[in-house]
Amino acid sequence: xxxLEVKNLQKSFGTIRAVQDISFAVEAGEVFTIIGPNGAxxxxxxxxxxxxxxxxxxxxxxxxxxxxxxxxxxxxxxxxQPQSSAMFDLLTPEENLDLFATFYEKARPTEEILExxxxxxxxxxxxxxxxxxxxxxLAIGLAMISDPDIIFLDEPTTGLDPQAxxxxxxxxxELKKLGKTTILTTHYMEEAEKLSDRxxxxxxGNIVTIDTPSALIEKLTKEREVRLAFLDGEKAAEEAxxxxxxxxxxxxxxxxxxxxxxxxxxxxxxxxxxxxxxxEKDYQVEQVSIREMSLEDVFIAFTGKEWRx
Ligand code: ATP
Numbered sequence: 001x002x003x004l005e006v007k008n009l010q011k012s013f014g015t016i017r018a019v020q021d022i023s024f025a026v027e028a029g030e031v032f033t034i035i036g037p038n039g040a041x042x043x044x045x046x047x048x049x050x051x052x053x054x055x056x057x058x059x060x061x062x063x064x065x066x067x068x069x070x071x072x073x074x075x076x077x078x079x080x081q082p083q084s085s086a087m088f089d090l091l092t093p094e095e096n097l098d099l100f101a102t103f104y105e106k107a108r109p110t111e112e113i114l115e116x117x118x119x120x121x122x123x124x125x126x127x128x129x130x131x132x133x134x135x136x137x138l139a140i141g142l143a144m145i146s147d148p149d150i151i152f153l154d155e156p157t158t159g160l161d162p163q164a165x166x167x168x169x170x171x172x173x174e175l176k177k178l179g180k181t182t183i184l185t186t187h188y189m190e191e192a193e194k195l196s197d198r199x200x201x202x203x204x205g206n207i208v209t210i211d212t213p214s215a216l217i218e219k220l221t222k223e224r225e226v227r228l229a230f231l232d233g234e235k236a237a238e239e240a241x242x243x244x245x246x247x248x249x250x251x252x253x254x255x256x257x258x259x260x261x262x263x264x265x266x267x268x269x270x271x272x273x274x275x276x277x278x279x280e281k282d283y284q285v286e287q288v289s290i291r292e293m294s295l296e297d298v299f300i301a302f303t304g305k306e307w308r309x
Contacts, residue, residue: 002063003028003150003181004049009058011044018044020205022058026183028149031176033184033192035295036202042185045202046154049183050080062150076104079148081139081156089128093119093138096127097145104146117141117171133164140171150181157191169195189295201299208302216298223251223263225291226270230258231284243277244270 047053101107201208230236
């Protein structure tokens with residue numbers, strides 16, 4: 001069942017076409033991630049859906065509700081992670097949550113939220129004394145206060161260290177267990193891959209592709225990257241490269257010093273042929289690896305551009 005559907009969203013700021021044409025639908029209980037480089041239009045898309053920015057064109061439906069007719073009801077249904085600046089720095093997490101709770105008719109108990117965002121031990125510390133990761137967790141808690149069905153998190157892990165990011169991931173996975181729908185934006189491919197049921201890759205205001213992380217990666221796994229590092233140095237790698245270039249299973253080759261990288265649709269066959277060659281020449285291979293494709297590869301394959309964090 002779709003809880004959100006957007007059709008042909010468009011938004012310009014003066015001459016900048018921030019969102020050119022975005023359409024997608026999100027199912028109940030999904031973690032749906034919008035990923036894209038800086039300026040791709042992620043925040044603008046999210047803010048239109050959240051009712052904070054008016055689209056120039058397009059439709060937004062929450063089931064059979066829309067902003068024009070059912071604004072109040074939609075606000076009860078969604079939770080938006082506030083900007084860090086919206087929190088009260090001199091108050092504690094507990095006081096911030098209690099205060100935000102007064103904005104709503106029904107609220108999830110503060111203790112439950114503190115537990116969920118793992119801030120129970122810090123509930124009496126002033127917000128200004130919290131770390132960046134703790135503040136972000138509180139922001140997610142504030143989005144949860146009205147116990148919404150759909151939660152919007154705009155780059156909740158940007159600027160956090162790996163451990164703090166993982167704490168946020170745990171909360172997102174916990175929200176999923178609670179049956180919530182989460183719509184997330186991120187710069188981090190690894191994050192999108194780990195958390196999402198589906199990923200929507202955007203670039204320059206348009207959707208590049210939408211699918212499950214595994215299906216996106218699967219589309220590319222026809223080709224796998226194989227790496228061989230030669231103990232005998234550059235000359236061995238160069239000869240192996242010339243040999244591999246003649247193999248029909250090999251699509252592309254790169255060489256960096258004594259490391260040969262090649263892309264093949266049949267890694268086993270290619271490696272077998274290469275090992276026959278190295279044995280014949282008496283070259284020693286120090287390391288062999290077959291790399292799994294990542295969402296980053298998907299982005300590069302679809303856009304022809306390098307991924308920039
Ligand atoms: P980031 O990852 O950097 O947050 P993003 O994918 O969220 O980027 P947006 O913030 O939606 O991208 O911005 C898309 C484009 O629209 C950018 O070129 C941005 O500079 C521009 N833009 C966004 N908001 C405004 C605004 N209020 N006024 C003018 N231009 C804007």
